[in-house]
Amino acid sequence: MKPAHRVLVDCQALLRRWPSEDELEQFKGQIAFQQLLCSLFEQTRTVEEEDSAAAIERSIEYLHEHYAEELTVQQLARQANLSVRQFTRLFKRATGKSPIGYLTAYRINRSKEELLSGGELLHTISRNSGFKDTHYFNRRFKQIVGLPPKQYARFRGYDTKIVTLHYVGLRRDYAGMATGDG
Structure with missing residues (x-):
């Protein structure tokens, strides 16, 4: 199921159960709400991972173009719009080596x-x-x-x-x- 369709299905399930007097239906509504939040979080996480991978790729290109200059991990992380720790972790995952x-x-x-x-x-x-x-x-x-x-x-x-x-x-x-x- 496509991510956007999954969110729509979760919203519909939530709307069906929300205005109910039945405790079981209220509980199912809460579960539907949690599933909606989970779907949204998964989509956001996927987008962030794709953005991070692109940022690391741009950093590698930058390294190749500016290797003769004085470069720091802090500078590269800032350009990638990532924390130093996150940048280092993602860079190592992508290349098998630390940035330096x-x-x-x-x-x-x-x-x-x-x-x-x-x-x-x-x-x-x-x-x-x-x-x-x-x-x-x-x-x-x-x-x-x-x-x-x-x-x-x-x-x-x-x-x-x-x-x-x-x-x-x-x-x-x-x-x-x-x-x-x-």
Whole structure:
């Protein structure tokens, strides 16, 4: 039975029993009222679940478009019009990962593409992938991929330009661009 038809049937049953002197009919009227409320709640819940699924899908698209930017779960939840807890639960149900876990994996996959295309400095690749700190990028890359980025690129047949000079607390990449230690 279609949801709208179910509500109509429940309303009709309620109206038939409502103005009755018979206690049994009054009781049946109360049951009909409860069934009506239940039907309305089920419809609302279904609509909310569909809206939530669409919101999560939009969040995933947003992550894919803005992965190089600084993103927070709070920001993503706010955009999805969900609480952080509800957003995290629904996101994990949809993707199998937490929002930050998904974002990190996506960033690593994008960095793998850049590593294999060659020509970019590791520092540039880590920044392009959304990692502020090259050392953190190296650590996370190795945790997820099993190899450091340089070895991964070599293993795949490419070599990257990874030149780091430590001088007065600054790291300088091959292009001479200074970056802080943090």
